[in-house]
Amino acid sequence: MASCRIQCYLNLPFASDAARFPFPSHSSLPPISSPIISTSLFTTTKIPFSSVPRRTFGTVKTQMTTEEKPLSQNNKMLVYVPPHPLIKHWVSVLRNEQTPCPIFRNAMAELGRLLMYEASRDWLPTVSGEIQSPLGVASVEFIDPREPVAVIPILRAGLALAEHASSILPATKTYHLGISRNEETLQPTIYLNKLPDKFAEGSKVFVVDPMLATGGTILAALSLLKERGVSNENIKVISACSSPPALQKLSEQFPGLHVYTGIIDPTVNDKGYIIPGLGDAGDRSYGT
DSSP states (O other): OOOEOOEEEEEEOTTTTOOOOOOOOOESSSSOOOOOOSSSSSSOEEEOOOOOSSSSSEEEOOOOOSSSSOOOOGGGEEEEEOOOOOHHHHHHHOOTTTTHHHHHHHHHHHHHHHHHHHHHHSSSSEEEEEEEEETTTEEEEETTTOOOOEEEEEEHHHHHHTHHHHHOOOOOOEEEEEEEEEEEOOOOEEEEEOOOOSOOTTOEEEEEOOOEESHHHHHHHHHHHHHHHOOOOEEEEEEEEEOHHHHHHHHHOOOOOOEEEEEEEEEETSSOOOEOOOSSSSHHOOOO
């Protein structure tokens, strides 16, 4: 029986010159497309996502080139939505308005653990050697403890999402960053900054912000890291729920960034909340 390709497209408002990356699967069914997620706030461009169970990502070009060759990785922001069933499960628990505070906070922590696991693939520095096992000599590879990953939770909801960072990453340093958002202007205000004056060259950083809504908070955090010498390529953003407006701004201002998120929702309301989203992640995590 002849086979054909199925391509599912998710409509995300990335930069207008965003590249299209097909993720085909084979089936005897005719070609179909998934429902398009759209928003009236931004011009949209189709980014295809796979219908097969594999890591899903969107990619954004932030610069045009006249040469007939692919842009370097430094010119793209990558957005990963891992299709792991446990990630989908914990996102569903977080979405439920009936989920009580302790379970919500635990679900946030479990989701953060899974997203950091996915984000750390082929990224952590390692050392190799040999050790004596009970039955012989074995070649081994360890995470290099001399180069701890910096974990930066954005208070306060980021604390819940980053709770299990030390259990998934053998060597970490945690730097707290407190940023509040004015509910009327939606502008961020930094009220706590425990970042070092300068990060060591090549430092790898996880920035943990559960909700990427308007993008103001995450942009403020990344600007502080840039001032302290961290390159975009060495930053990975961990988020429970993201929205097109925030991803649009990140793709324009921080090319080379990687974002790992549990779900991408279609829009943000006039109060700056993601729709349908999870509600206020901080309030629901801590009950206040």
